[in-house]
Amino acid sequence: MPPQPPPSSFSLGDRAFAALGAGRPDTATLDLLHRAHLSRHLLLLRELRLSATVEPDWFTRLSTTDPDQTRQWIADPMTGLWAAHALRTGAAPDAAPAPRGGHRLTAHHRDLSLRVRVDDSDPLRRSLGLTPAPALTPVQAAHWSACLDEAWRLLVDRHRAAATTVAAVLRVIVPVLPDPVAEGISATSAEAFGAVAMSAPVDGRSLAAGLIHETQHSVLNTVQLLFPLVEPGGEREYSPWREDPRPASGVLHGAYAYLAVTRFWRDEWRAGGSPAGGFEFARWREAVLSAAGDLLDGGRLTPAGERFVTALRAQAAAWRDDPVAPETARLAALANADHRARWRLRNLAVTPGDTGRLADAWRAGQPPPAVTSRLSSAPGRALENSHRLRLAHARVKGDAADRTGDGDAGAGDAACVRGDHGTALRSYGEALVKNRDDDAAWSGLALVAPQQALRARPEVVRAAALALPGADIVTLADWLSG
């Protein structure tokens, strides 16, 4: 056998790198990502072996197993998780890796196959970040299988490029318990390329969207292993996909995943004209553009990160002129504005000193001083939970009944979503007369009020209104907008 050439560094041509940033990796790039993740696992296992004074059972077994089987085990997403966990904790790993169980599913449509393991037994699956579901019942396993078949047909028929990426990356699905405030939840660990934790899908289409989304996280994790895209550190920032502030790397993950989700809904909408697809497309297109712009302006990206995000933004911008129905566009813009208003009210606060200066200026009849809003929330995952968003979804789907929530804010939400800003304004105003600390009413007011201060910085108006309980809120908002 001729001697093997020495290993070389990974590299990617600029054109391929930009295509990757635009969410369109070709097969050569997907192969490179696979080799990178395999190289990572080999290095982790090497360190694990060298950290043991006596040859561990798992290494002995690997050394005496068929090379193809060994390679499959090394490449498995859960192996990366296992090795990283063992190295981080310093705990002696299990004596020997058992053959991995779970439900092995194959979805085949036309000329493309997807082979995954639905893992409902490996104790390591807890490390994927969400609470694992117990072992699947036969009925639950059949549901996963049926949804996967349906999702795969949809992906291959309408989203060929995404299907190719999913087939190249996805290896393990870990069923998790649903989140009470979310209609579907999923997660990806940076240490488990090709594994996704996911609650049971409603149907094949939601599973397809979820798999595309999570696969993007795996791809991006490996891109960042090869080419760091974000400088470490920095303050947490606004992210259109989470209620909590996120570091720049988290914003990038969201933008990259939702770029693929945007493409998915764009293709769905163009194929079938579904208003729901048009809503999702219009909403996420703008969110991705906004997040990419914030990243490029934020000064946290490396040169590679700037190239990557520039390509990402260009892809989303290319879809900007794709028309959607005016009512769909209005509801999508409302959903994004709603998220931003709620995010500001949840996470930003005016300092007590600035609030005091606001109150003093008001009482003295002076113009408002400049004040700063600062992050005030504790770190921690929070998912979107909005009554108005649920109403918007219902309206998009043609549900004529305007389900109102409790109280004035609930009535305001129904009016807001149907575009009756006058009624919404009165309802939110009445809600705040009863309780000035009602954030649902404040965020609604931020969507329909004419005052710029309420629309752009509702947390400042709220701070002033709470410090000046006798002041009229509309007059305060006018003053702060002056």
Next chain:
Amino acid sequence: MEPGQDGDGKPTEWRSVMIDLSGVSLTDLVTDDDESVLAHSLRRVLGELSGPGEPIAGFNSAV
């Protein structure tokens, strides 16, 4: 990571510090005592372990 550049200073290729080990067996990797070849890759992979390691979570397939 450093970009290769063309005559205009624009990157033509993005080069990683990570080495492609996909063709190497684990046994060979363990017995190879030339740490210098692996130094950058090891630092990159092991450096990740000291990070927060927070899973990216939150997709809400609402429609």
